Amino acid sequence: MSLGRYLVDAVLLEGQNLSQLxxxxxxxxxxxYERVARYREGGYEALEPRSRRAHSFPRQIAPEVEAIIVRLREGLIAAGHDAGAVTIAHHLRPLSEQVPSVATIWRVLSRNGPVIPQPHKRPKSSFLRFEADLPNQLWQGDLT
Known part of the structure; x- marks a missing residue:
């Protein structure tokens, strides 16, 4: 039995003092007091944990704008042009009153389109270290 249900039963059925409990x-x-109020509104089901997810996302990009971004990318690729986020932002300005940021456009493309990530660094295993097994085995000169 959950603590909320115990409190409700103790207060409403047994008549115990809520502050003392x-x-x-x-x-x-x-x-x-919130548990008792929830029980009065919706019974024992109202005592179950509620979702903590936000009811709305006011800064979320509209699905229509997201579709326009994807269509623009496909059109630019078909025409043989650069289809990056900066180019799409430039082409969106006449089509939409509020143009999302370049980072937002990049996230939309990553989520909906075939974006091929480019490697940024070489792996550390590819470096050859200048080292020797024994002292004085390797010499290095700096000639100018």
């Missing part, structure tokens, strides 16, 4: 179990009174 909260103090005895080491929880805040506001949390305890």
């Amino acid at each position: 909260a103090r005895r179990h080491g929880i805040s009174q506001s949390w305890a």
Whole structure:
């Protein structure tokens, strides 16, 4: 039995004092009163943990703009032009009143399109170290 259900049963069925119950179990009174209020609104199902996900994402890019970005990339590739995020941002300016940032366009392309990542660094295993097994086995000269 969950603590919230125990509190509700103790307060509403047994008539115990909610403040004393909260103090005895080491929880805040506001949390305890919130559980009782939730039970009164929706029964025991309302005591289950709720989702913490945001109800809306106001800064999320619109699906229409995302579709335009993908179509622009496909059109630029078909025409043989550069189809990077900066170029797409330039082509979006006359089509949309709010142009997303270059980083946002790059994320949309990565999420929806065939973006081939380019390697940035050589792996450390490819470097050949200038070292010897024994002292004085290798010599290096710096001639100018």
